[in-house]
Amino acid sequence: MDVAANALLAAGASPAMVHSLREVPEFTPRCDAVCVNVGTLSEGWLPSMRAAASAGRPWVLDPVAAGASEFRMEACLSLLALRPAVVRGNASEILALASRSLAAAASGADSTHDSGDALQDAKALARSTGAVIAVSGAVDYVTDGERVVGVSNGVAMMQKITATGCAATALIAAFLAVVEEPSDVMAVAACALAVFGLAGEIGMESGAKGPASLRMHLIDALYCLDEQTVTSRVKISLHS
Numbered sequence: 001m002d003v004a005a006n007a008l009l010a011a012g013a014s015p016a017m018v019h020s021l022r023e024v025p026e027f028t029p030r031c032d033a034v035c036v037n038v039g040t041l042s043e044g045w046l047p048s049m050r051a052a053a054s055a056g057r058p059w060v061l062d063p064v065a066a067g068a069s070e071f072r073m074e075a076c077l078s079l080l081a082l083r084p085a086v087v088r089g090n091a092s093e094i095l096a097l098a099s100r101s102l103a104a105a106a107s108g109a110d111s112t113h114d115s116g117d118a119l120q121d122a123k124a125l126a127r128s129t130g131a132v133i134a135v136s137g138a139v140d141y142v143t144d145g146e147r148v149v150g151v152s153n154g155v156a157m158m159q160k161i162t163a164t165g166c167a168a169t170a171l172i173a174a175f176l177a178v179v180e181e182p183s184d185v186m187a188v189a190a191c192a193l194a195v196f197g198l199a200g201e202i203g204m205e206s207g208a209k210g211p212a213s214l215r216m217h218l219i220d221a222l223y224c225l226d227e228q229t230v231t232s233r234v235k236i237s238l239h240s
């Protein structure tokens with residue numbers, strides 16, 4: 001929550017981290033977009049997540065460790081049925097969701113697959129759910145089930161900071177807040193991931209020595225990004 005909220009603030013959004021079922025009906029109608037992240041899932045929080053997802057706002061799902069337990073899988077599948085605009089997960093999470101089965105290899109919140117391994121499953125999941133699916137990794141793939149966009153920004157060290165995936169998903173929600181056309185959702189998800197990856201690149205160039213200093217520099221880079229840097233450095237390509 002710390003990394004995600006600070007990334008959102010640095011990018012110019014206005015985050016609020018909300019769990020209580022009593023608060024969700026008051027909070028969500030005022031939100032321009034909602035991010036539901038099952039990272040620290042509990043029985044008590046799941047009804048809040050379902051309520052937030054059902055509030056009629058555009059929303060994004062982060063299926064953290066979806067394949068790690070029956071409870072997470074069932075929770076993620078029940079949230080998927082509430083029609084997220086975007087699902088952003090790492091390759092292992094998207095593979096687990098697409099097959100609706102627990103990961104064969106024991107895995108927690110980190111991926112044991114490359115994003116390319118999950119591309120066909122991501123397309124199938126997009127077609128079956130109607131959501132845009134974003135699989136993160138060295139290349140982030142974003143698909144609506146037919147078209148595929150690849151985003152090549154980012155540095156490998158981002159995997160060594162916990163919650164970079166959570167922050168990337170939260171940034172997609174922030175970008176979703178300004179979408180006017182449903183057909184723009186895929187482009188918006190790709191742009192958010194490109195901007196986040198670019199902030200990681202600039203953070204690394206700013207003297208990061210490891211995960212802790214990259215975390216600081218990445219958030220600073222997000223805060224300092226300007227249009228010229230973004231337009232000259234984003235690496236987004238259309239795949240066949």
Ligand SMILES: Nc1ncnc2c1ncn2[C@@H]1O[C@H](COP(=O)(O)OP(=O)(O)O)[C@@H](O)[C@H]1O
Binds near residue numbers: 111158163164
């Ligand atoms: N090998 C890599 N090279 C460049 N960027 C990466 C790499 N792996 C992950 N990223 C970036 O790190 C962020 C988090 O992705 P990821 O580690 O896949 O998510 P999660 O934290 O949910 O496992 C994304 O912005 C992604 O593009």
Ligand SMILES: Cc1ncsc1CCOP(=O)(O)O
Binds near residue numbers: 038110161164165166
């Ligand atoms: C380590 C951990 N455990 C529960 S949530 C979480 C963070 C996951 O964040 P990310 O998917 O961005 O690495």
Ligand SMILES: [Mg+2]
Binds near residue numbers: 090109165
């Ligand atoms: Mg994650």
